[in-house]
Amino acid sequence: MEKLQESMYQLIVETSTNLPKDVRRAIQRAKERESAGTRSAMALDTITNNIKMADDNISPICQDTGMPTFKVKTPVGVNQLRIKEAIYKAVEQATADGKLRPNSVDSLFGNNSGNNLGAGTPVIKFEQWENDYIDARLILKGGGCENKNIQYSLPCELEGLGRAGRDLDGIRKCLMHAVYQAQGQGCSAGVIGVGIGGDRTSGYELAKEQLFRSLDDENSIPELRQLEEYVMENANKLGIGTMGFGGETTLLGCKIGVYHRLPASFFVSVAYNCWAYRRLGIKMNPETGEITEWLYQEGDDTLQHEAPQETETAQREIVLQAPITEDQIRELRVGDVVTINGMMYTGRDALHKHLMDNDCPVDLNGQIIYHCGPVVMKDGEKWTIKAAGPTTSIREEPYQGDIMKKFGLRAVIGKGGMGAKTLAALQEHGGVYLNAIGGAAQYYAECIKDVEGVDFMQFGIPEAMWHLRVEGFKAVVTMDSHGNSLHADVDKSSLEKLSQFKEPVFK
Numbered sequence: 390m391e392k393l394q395e396s397m398y399q400l401i402v403e404t405s406t407n408l409p410k411d412v413r414r415a416i417q418r419a420k421e422r423e424s425a426g427t428r429s430a431m432a433l434d435t436i437t438n439n440i441k442m443a444d445d446n447i448s449p450i451c452q453d454t455g456m457p458t459f460k461v462k463t464p465v466g467v468n469q470l471r472i473k474e475a476i477y478k479a480v481e482q483a484t485a486d487g488k489l490r491p492n493s494v495d496s497l498f499g500n501n502s503g504n505n506l507g508a509g510t511p512v513i514k515f516e517q518w519e520n521d522y523i524d525a526r527l528i529l530k531g532g533g534c535e536n537k538n539i540q541y542s543l544p545c546e547l548e549g550l551g552r553a554g555r556d557l558d559g560i561r562k563c564l565m566h567a568v569y570q571a572q573g574q575g576c577s578a579g580v581i582g583v584g585i586g587g588d589r590t591s592g593y594e595l596a597k598e599q600l601f602r603s604l605d606d607e608n609s610i611p612e613l614r615q616l617e618e619y620v621m622e623n624a625n626k627l628g629i630g631t632m633g634f635g636g637e638t639t640l641l642g643c644k645i646g647v648y649h650r651l652p653a654s655f656f657v658s659v660a661y662n663c664w665a666y667r668r669l670g671i672k673m674n675p676e677t678g679e680i681t682e683w684l685y686q687e688g689d690d691t692l693q694h695e696a697p698q699e700t701e702t703a704q705r706e707i708v709l710q711a712p713i714t715e716d717q718i719r720e721l722r723v724g725d726v727v728t729i730n731g732m733m734y735t736g737r738d739a740l741h742k743h744l745m746d747n748d749c750p751v752d753l754n755g756q757i758i759y760h761c762g763p764v765v766m767k768d769g770e771k772w773t774i775k776a777a778g779p780t781t782s783i784r785e786e787p788y789q790g791d792i793m794k795k796f797g798l799r800a801v802i803g804k805g806g807m808g809a810k811t812l813a814a815l816q817e818h819g820g821v822y823l824n825a826i827g828g829a830a831q832y833y834a835e836c837i838k839d840v841e842g843v844d845f846m847q848f849g850i851p852e853a854m855w856h857l858r859v860e861g862f863k864a865v866v867t868m869d870s871h872g873n874s875l876h877a878d879v880d881k882s883s884l885e886k887l888s889q890f891k892e893p894v895f896k
């Protein structure tokens with residue numbers, strides 16, 4: 390098994406950096422449905438660009454390389470302990486090489502293990518089978534979309550849809566609702582893996598298992614095939630669109646599996662995966678551990694990478710450089726495209742909590758906070774950013790308005806939007822929320838020209854406060870200082886559309 394560790398390392402690197410062809414085709418189909426010049430079309434161009442950059446740079450597509458989850462099937466007699474050991478070593482190596490972000494955090498004390506190893510991480514599941522080769526698959530599913538997973542216990546009442554009973558139509562309603570509740574926060578357009586039945590644990594396992602299916606396969610159970618087709622067609626009518634910007638494509642895939650259940654329970658478990666749907670697999674020789682075949686390689690890569698046409702857009706384009714004045718911020722309106730040059734500071738969960746009761750080592754007056762946990766490497770004394778897309782901003786909702794006022798911040802960059810409390814603070818204080826394209830970690834890393842400093846390294850690399858000098862960093866104003874929020878608008882209109890799916894379809 391001398392090749393085992395190297396094979397596992399390659400599996401990790403490829404999964405993190407090279408989006409599978411079935412996903413590329415689904416993104417191309419999404420692009421073809423959007424009209425040129427819309428916000429969703431622009432976001433899809435950035436996503437496409439990013440996919441190519443990740444491939445070329447052999448760097449993470451998204452900075453959140455997720456919870457590495459391995460599924461390994463082995464012939465009887467293969468030593469699974471050795472495979473586990475090889476996976477641990479490969480994970481550690483891939484982290485040191487900047488192909489995985491250090492993502493394993495002690496839940497009680499907050500320290501990051503730094504190498505992606507820790508209690509329960511990575512996840513490795515083994516199965517034995519009668520075939521004479523090893524099948525190893527890996528999914529890297531990030532935390533933002535993981536937070537949008539949802540489990541329904543039928544019967545239940547659903548916002549917009551009314552009662553969902555213990556039948557196919559009740560399940561249909563849950564799936565429409567699951568897509569609605571994710572909005573753009575899990576980096577739509579997403580893919581849902583669904584587990585019907587089981588218990589709370591096995592239902593979610595089944596849902597995640599579905600994410601290993603090819604986007605182009607057909608469900609062998611006719612009722613489920615019909616349901617998958619229904620959800621694909623109709624969830625795309627909700628108008629949530631890429632990143633929740635509004636648009637024609639909200640869902641890239643729907644894959645449903647079914648287990649028996651207990652008489653008293655009826656769970657519908659939904660695993661929501663972002664567009665950065667990173668899962669690959671290999672077949673290996675059980676004697677040497679050598680890769681004999683890559684999985685998910687069938688078909689063509691149809692994703693069109695050509696530079697986007699300079700189409701007329703309705704959006705105004707404004708250049709900002711910190712420190713920003715209140716007057717400059719009050720000029721901005723939802724829909725404006727902003728290009729940022731100069732400094733911005735990263736800050737996410739640990740920093741926001743800390744700043745509530747403490748001072749900041751940097752004068753944030755007039756400055757920009759970027760909700761981002763980058764992949765960073767040290768070359769000698771110099772830090773370089775390897776991947777740096779936005780994280781889901783709504784987690785900072787309890788803090789953001791207060792922090793903004795306390796330190797005099799003028800702009801916050803993130804993704805997925807924020808809530809009513811932040812919107813009120815933007816209006817009162819004179820601030821703006823800028824939406825960057827989630828998952829476009831290579832695209833934004835290229836805009837970062839220098840790391841000028843770092844504070845709070847004790848929080849771990851993703852949570853530290855990185856001082857970044859950027860050039861040409863583009864984001865869209867989605868919440869302004871006049872009480873407007875694109876996120877609130879899209880949420881409202883998609884809820885109205887959702888309620889059009891109230892009537893029974895599957896009798």
Ligand SMILES: O=C(O)C[C@H](O)C(=O)O
Nearest residue numbers: 453531532533762780781
């Ligand atoms: O942790 C991150 O960097 C991003 C996360 O996956 C998110 O979607 O919020």
Ligand code: SF4
Nearest residue numbers: 451531533576663828
């Ligand atoms: S930032 Fe978006 S693309 Fe990246 S893991 Fe999170 S949900 Fe997925």
